[in-house]
Amino acid sequence: MPSTPVPSDLDIAQAATLQPVEAIAEKMGLTRDDIEFYGKYMAKVRLETLEKLKDRPNAKYILVTAVTPTPLGEGKSTTTVGLGQGMHHIGKTATIAIRQPSQGPTFGIKGGAAGGGYSQVIPMEQFNLHMTGDIHAVTAANNLLAAMIDNHIYQGNSLNIDPYSITWRRVMDVNDRDLRNIISGLGERADGRPRSTGFDISVASEVMAILALTTSLKDMRERFGRITIGMTAGKNKEPVTAEQLQAAGAMTVLMKEAIKPNIFQTLENTPALVHAGPFANIAHGNSSILADLIGIKTADYLLTEAGFGADIGAEKFFNIKCRYSGLRPDAAVLVATVRALKLHAGSHRVIPGRPLPAGMLKENPDEVYEGAANLRKHIQNIRQHGVSPVVCVNHFSSDFDSEVEAIRRVAAEEGARCAVSTHWANGGAGAVELAQAVVEAAEEPTDFQFLYELDQPIKAKIEKIATSIYGADGVTYEAEAERQIRQYESSGFGKLPICMAKTHLSLSHDPALKGAPTGFTVPIREVRASVGAGFIYPLLGAMRTMPGLSSSPAAEKVDIDFETGQVVGLF
Numbered sequence: 001m002p003s004t005p006v007p008s009d010l011d012i013a014q015a016a017t018l019q020p021v022e023a024i025a026e027k028m029g030l031t032r033d034d035i036e037f038y039g040k041y042m043a044k045v046r047l048e049t050l051e052k053l054k055d056r057p058n059a060k061y062i063l064v065t066a067v068t069p070t071p072l073g074e075g076k077s078t079t080t081v082g083l084g085q086g087m088h089h090i091g092k093t094a095t096i097a098i099r100q101p102s103q104g105p106t107f108g109i110k111g112g113a114a115g116g117g118y119s120q121v122i123p124m125e126q127f128n129l130h131m132t133g134d135i136h137a138v139t140a141a142n143n144l145l146a147a148m149i150d151n152h153i154y155q156g157n158s159l160n161i162d163p164y165s166i167t168w169r170r171v172m173d174v175n176d177r178d179l180r181n182i183i184s185g186l187g188e189r190a191d192g193r194p195r196s197t198g199f200d201i202s203v204a205s206e207v208m209a210i211l212a213l214t215t216s217l218k219d220m221r222e223r224f225g226r227i228t229i230g231m232t233a234g235k236n237k238e239p240v241t242a243e244q245l246q247a248a249g250a251m252t253v254l255m256k257e258a259i260k261p262n263i264f265q266t267l268e269n270t271p272a273l274v275h276a277g278p279f280a281n282i283a284h285g286n287s288s289i290l291a292d293l294i295g296i297k298t299a300d301y302l303l304t305e306a307g308f309g310a311d312i313g314a315e316k317f318f319n320i321k322c323r324y325s326g327l328r329p330d331a332a333v334l335v336a337t338v339r340a341l342k343l344h345a346g347s348h349r350v351i352p353g354r355p356l357p358a359g360m361l362k363e364n365p366d367e368v369y370e371g372a373a374n375l376r377k378h379i380q381n382i383r384q385h386g387v388s389p390v391v392c393v394n395h396f397s398s399d400f401d402s403e404v405e406a407i408r409r410v411a412a413e414e415g416a417r418c419a420v421s422t423h424w425a426n427g428g429a430g431a432v433e434l435a436q437a438v439v440e441a442a443e444e445p446t447d448f449q450f451l452y453e454l455d456q457p458i459k460a461k462i463e464k465i466a467t468s469i470y471g472a473d474g475v476t477y478e479a480e481a482e483r484q485i486r487q488y489e490s491s492g493f494g495k496l497p498i499c500m501a502k503t504h505l506s507l508s509h510d511p512a513l514k515g516a517p518t519g520f521t522v523p524i525r526e527v528r529a530s531v532g533a534g535f536i537y538p539l540l541g542a543m544r545t546m547p548g549l550s551s552s553p554a555a556e557k558v559d560i561d562f563e564t565g566q567v568v569g570l571f
Helices: 009-014 021-027 049-053 076-089 124-128 134-154 206-213 217-226 248-254 289-295 310-325 338-344 365-371 373-384 401-413 423-442 458-470 479-490
Strands: 035-037 043-045 060-066 094-098 119-122 170-172 182-184 195-197 199-201 228-231 239-241 262-266 271-274 301-305 331-336 389-394 417-421 474-477 521-530 535-540
Touching (some): 021 035, 021 043, 021 262, 021 271, 049 289, 060 076, 060 310, 060 373, 060 423, 076 094, 076 119, 076 262, 076 301, 076 331, 076 389, 076 417, 076 423, 094 289, 119 124, 119 423, 134 170, 134 228, 134 248, 206 310, 217 248, 271 289, 289 301, 301 423, 310 331, 310 373, 310 458, 331 373, 331 423, 338 365, 338 373, 338 401, 373 401, 373 458, 389 423, 401 417, 458 474, 458 479, 458 521, 458 535, 474 479, 479 521
Parallel strands (some): 060 331, 094 271, 094 301, 170 199, 331 389, 389 417, 474 521
Antiparallel strands (some): 035 043, 043 262, 119 262, 182 195, 228 239, 262 271, 521 535
8 A cells, every 4th residue: 555645536637648549449459430539538439330340259248346335335436447457467458338427426425437546537527527428418318308298298189198197207417306306387378287297317317228228329219219208098098108209219319429439548548438327226227238349349358337236236237238238247346345344234324425433444353244244145146147256355545454354254255256456546556466366257157147037027026136136025015016017017018127226225225224134025116117228117115216415515626727727626
């Protein structure tokens, strides 16, 4: 570990030596004809490049996931970046594929998703602030459909849409709790018809899910057409689609540039594909299939990250993303931290925006070992899918050697590889042990398998996830959820995979239940159908699809230096 304090993420990023994006593309075996420049250091990859790359061999495909995190996050993105850099140090090539950050966490609490310390994606300001405008395109396409729904009803409602059945909500990419539930159409008759609705955050939009799961422009257009916005009125209810509203074509036009993955680089100039940004707790939590299909042809190893713990992002990676991509992982990195496992021992409370509790910083390997019940469950969850796990101890300067050894002991007891990584402080050099462990794990034969079959009833699939992945005793359904499931199955949507929306702070639906809880029942409050994206979307407990800001949001600290023109206060 360094003897001097590590500068801020922003200071490190602004001091970095960037290579022109054309040079980064060349490392991936791409030419100027394969990319579209967005300034000197960013570019998009043309979709025609997929055909050009089709005969190249596939890279080893590595997923980076984590234990159930503290509210601060445990460094999956940082680990993904550090591992990509570490591969270079052992003579391997790597491309990383990660999500674009939402302005929700960027200006909220958690911060951006560019990594941290000496394992970051750069240019960091552009990465975290607008990038190439993809999320704005998602917002525009989503809200165009919302406007066309309300206009259709205002203009006579020839499709006989039941206003009370409309599930399509407007979105914006800012945490704004006051917009969760609203009445629209107030005022004069010319101002529309009043109805109850609300806003979700843009990254929870089905449009974002489609962007992440599509495989071509044609496929995206077809998926937009299948979006179901509600039902017809009357006894014989029928789904109403974006195609019937004649909105899908215009939505596709708004998204025709956003569909192209973005090229960035790490601090050590490792190629990074950044594309799509669905949250894992309220969406499916993975970067785009298109980025993976391109990236897997450009290096020895393709490293991708799934949001939050393995019970959320990784489960959706295995059972949703891998179904639609056709790709199969060769290994999975499971990021664990001393602080997260101490939290799961149940003796501490971590509050965003406040320092860690003093007791949490004291040496206590027994507490780490106790909290590692959470780690053990996640190892089991990865193995349920036939994938080899590698436990990565993301090392913090406050960690004691005895506490790190407690994690190694748990990994050994579970028969899993374990590596300690100091990539945050030391960049790729600090991830050499991890890179070597991943190379070994990726050479092992895999027996990849999905958790459930698609032809099972919706409830059976929900209950399989709840009992096998979360450890629940069972599932209960509110009356509205029961009605929605019956409606979706009668409408022919029953064979879609499941995308559970639940808290990321517990294996259960209740953020207060730490470790590996048992004896609980998962409550399903509502079930939505994202037919265009291709999944059923149950909401567990009090889960919200529009977050709120904290008492001290990160936006308060962000500003611009007028003398240098540089952003300040961004992490």
